[in-house]
Amino acid sequence: MKMDDRKFMILQAIIDDYIMTAVPVGSRTISRKSGVGFSPATIRNEMSDLEELGYLAQPHTSAGRIPSAKAYRLYVDRLMKMVDLSDEETGRIKDHLNRRTAQVEEVIRQAAQALSDVTHYTAVVSAPQMTDVTIRRVQMVPVTDTSALLVIVTNAGLVKERVIRVPDGVDADQLYALSNMLTERLNGRSLQDAREQLADVTTDLGEHRQLMASVLGVIDAQLGDDPNVPLVVGGRSNLLSFPEYSDVEKAKSFLAVLESREKLAPLLRNNGVEFTVRIGPENGLPEFSDCSVVTTTYRVGNHTSGTMGIIGPTRMEYARVVSVMNYMGRAISDMLSGDKE
Numbered sequence: 001m002k003m004d005d006r007k008f009m010i011l012q013a014i015i016d017d018y019i020m021t022a023v024p025v026g027s028r029t030i031s032r033k034s035g036v037g038f039s040p041a042t043i044r045n046e047m048s049d050l051e052e053l054g055y056l057a058q059p060h061t062s063a064g065r066i067p068s069a070k071a072y073r074l075y076v077d078r079l080m081k082m083v084d085l086s087d088e089e090t091g092r093i094k095d096h097l098n099r100r101t102a103q104v105e106e107v108i109r110q111a112a113q114a115l116s117d118v119t120h121y122t123a124v125v126s127a128p129q130m131t132d133v134t135i136r137r138v139q140m141v142p143v144t145d146t147s148a149l150l151v152i153v154t155n156a157g158l159v160k161e162r163v164i165r166v167p168d169g170v171d172a173d174q175l176y177a178l179s180n181m182l183t184e185r186l187n188g189r190s191l192q193d194a195r196e197q198l199a200d201v202t203t204d205l206g207e208h209r210q211l212m213a214s215v216l217g218v219i220d221a222q223l224g225d226d227p228n229v230p231l232v233v234g235g236r237s238n239l240l241s242f243p244e245y246s247d248v249e250k251a252k253s254f255l256a257v258l259e260s261r262e263k264l265a266p267l268l269r270n271n272g273v274e275f276t277v278r279i280g281p282e283n284g285l286p287e288f289s290d291c292s293v294v295t296t297t298y299r300v301g302n303h304t305s306g307t308m309g310i311i312g313p314t315r316m317e318y319a320r321v322v323s324v325m326n327y328m329g330r331a332i333s334d335m336l337s338g339d340k341e
Helices: 005-021 027-031 040-052 069-079 087-097 104-119 172-186 191-202 206-223 248-258 261-268 318-337
Strands: 122-126 135-144 147-154 159-165 231-234 275-279 291-300 304-313
Touching (some): 069 318, 087 104, 122 261, 135 172, 147 206, 172 191, 231 261, 248 261, 261 291, 275 318, 304 318
Antiparallel strands (some): 122 304, 291 304
């Protein structure tokens, strides 16, 4: 048994209806849809075939059918039609991002909030990778007698801040002089080059060796898998409004994953592909067996990239989600690259 045009048409109509209603779909519902043009009896026969092929399932309590993960995969790969965002949707995204800031953490926080607000699903956004950027300026600003705020500004306009410990006897003037020295030596260098240069500098600084080691530690963190690199979640409770998550234990398991960076971070890996859609079991997490995760990358400058994702039920509005993320990816890239007016 093979898929033909009639089966494709009926399957698409079933998926579209189930996405909107979350109610098992019957043959009479499909026959009344404009453009289908088949009798309920014909549709019932095709639905039986689609169930045999693994594209539909029939809940025990209903005469209607619901799409399977296999059906959603076919829908995303072959049947989905892209949609245009409304002026209201693009306006809501712009409202969130208009709070312009040099801090990448705040930009991605606003992006996560905008994505969850517009889609009504859960959004996850990671900060851009720092491995491809070059350093423009280094500054250490005293906070207390024993701490300073280390600020690293890059060529892509990204700013990384971290509070570091300051040894006894190092005053504001010395921090200013050391900041100028670091800026002079590290300006234009990649983080890897800066690390090697700083390692050489540290051996010559005597009493300031401990302070330079702290700066070196911050740079090392940007080159490795730093657990402090921001991973922002927006709309954590959005999925709880969908009937699929009315079960308390199921909802608790889902929310627990959102609190676990170890489980959440792998979901944002898309290997540089423009869009990745993982449906149900494809996510590799039992807690996400009824979820789909759509991810895409955004770029800052020519190389640096981060990732954002939308988590929703498998019956999510895929075409709309992809359109929203496509728009948001361009908006974040423009914001962090300094192209936004």
